[in-house]
Amino acid sequence: MADGSANVGYLGVTRSLSGRLWRQRAAAPEITRSHQLNHGLSEPLARALASRGVTPETCADFLNPTLKALFPDPSSFADMDRAAEILVDALQARKRVVVFADYDVDGASSAALIVRWFRVMGLELSIYVPDRMTEGYGPSPAAFRHLKAEGADLVITVDCGAAAHDALACAAEIGLNVVVIDHHLMRPGEIPAVAALVNPNRPDDTSGQGHLAAAGVAFVLLAALNREARRRSLFSGPEPDLRAWLDLAAMGAICDVTQLVGFNRALAAQGLKVMSGWANPGLSALMDVAKAKGPASVFHVGYLLGPRINAGGRIGRSDLGARLLSTDDPEEAAVLAGELDALNASRKQVEAEVQEAAIRNIERESNQADAPCLVVAEDDWHPGVIGIVAGRLRERYRKPVIVIGIDRAADVGKGSGRSQPGVNLGRAVQAAYEEGLLLAGGGHAMAAGLSVRPGAIPELRAFLCERMADEAQAAAAEDGLDIDALVTTRGADRGLWTEFQRLAPFGPGNPEPVFAAADVRVERPMALRGGHVRVTLTDGSGGRLKAVAWRCEDTEIGRRLLQEGGAVHVVGKLKPDDWQGREGVELEIEDVADPRAR
Known part of the structure; x- marks a missing residue:
């Protein structure tokens, strides 16, 4: 059995082909046993939970994260009640309100959440997203002067604004009210004079929700808006059903690479369930152009939907993402999704050209x-x-x-x-x-x-x-690679993958499980377009495991995999392989080590 100590290295690997030390994730044995006994889990899964900081007291909520158990009191956020009062005042006075959003997925998701709530309440808001090339990040005095001249009474900044001191000072000078909804770090003593500033990372906030993306903060704001509107008896019928928009909160949480713990984990987990219904016309249209299907996953959000939404802000029109996520018109959504898909293809080409040039620059x-x-x-x-x-x-x-x-x-x-x-x-x-x-x-x-x-x-x-x-x-x-469990090529099957899916959704604070396979032989290596390498792994268990290593052909890992023959240790993540209904798995190889060179 492998030694998990950092001094020796897991499977004896102190320096892999990528130059890393292999380690077994540290887990307290008594907590592992508690998870096994109290929740009927296998030892590897219980150990993985313990290694991620899940205690006996938090295990049930981790395995079944619900909004009911984990939703914070909106009033625990500094200025949240004040922001709700200002926004409901604007609703009742039918003021001209503009949502000023950042150009990434979190900004677009946050904007769409607020726009959708106000739309249900009968007020249509405008969206303004600065151009990345000509305006840069966040609010500027020029942008606020433009919005004021266009007749804006109130601006809500989302995923930006907390550090925009010059712009906020300008807004005060020209009489433009601003409510800031943000999540970026702020320095002590840097709370600007503004109508309301909701940010769990402002120095005096005591909510304990600093790991939220802006979309998570915006979702809590919607709960505060519902509460304030209820207090004023503004609902003649059903209240806006916030659960229907959990997909947008999940988009921000996952694409902004936030810590998926506590309430944020519940937002992501429940949001993916809502997203799987594909009721949002924009997300549904993006899935269509991506030629994808099935229940929503972190993969869909992080690798198919998110990059396309971001493409508008990176190399195209910065407001496309926010418009896509906030529209209720399927035809408009299809047109916007097509534009973003084309921009994403261009982005990938530009990115590949810059990356190749940068590698040449470094290595010459x-x-x-x-x-x-x-x-x-x-x-x-x-x-x-x-x-x-x-x-x-x-x-x-x-x-x-x-x-x-x-x-x-x-x-x-x-x-x-x-x-x-x-x-x-x-x-x-x-x-x-x-x-x-x-x-x-x-x-x-x-x-x-x-x-x-x-x-x-x-x-x-x-x-x-x-x-x-x-x-x-x-x-x-x-620099090390943390490993959850040792598997054989026969044991790395769909059942193991399904078992570890109880830990999903994965992200910072809850890394995707990493498995090691020892003394495997590489068969049928194939270099693929894009620099990827596909192989089949075999070992003494008699199993055959399909595996792929991305963007590695010109690295030490790729060269070793393409050699074929000779035993190696490999580390990677299991992924579902549903091609032609087979319901199998494949290993995404993260690292390779030579057993002879430790």
């Missing part, structure tokens, strides 16, 4: 790939895809990466970075800004954005490498 430099931080820049890289590319390169090189697209005409480079656990990229970028190396910059531990003069990029690269050298070295030593 004799020492850059070995640096603590990779900073890669070229002319005319599209700012809408550089963040995605930075994330891909971070996965490939296992270190912080910043990708910069240079606009020579404007003499500016716009950069986006993604970091490795244990390396605080946002802090390093902030230090570079304070050092005068950047025009603008900021972020958090795992992601950052910046603007820089092209001529300063070499100095910026040197500064960041020196600044992050110690953290990067420590992070590389701790």
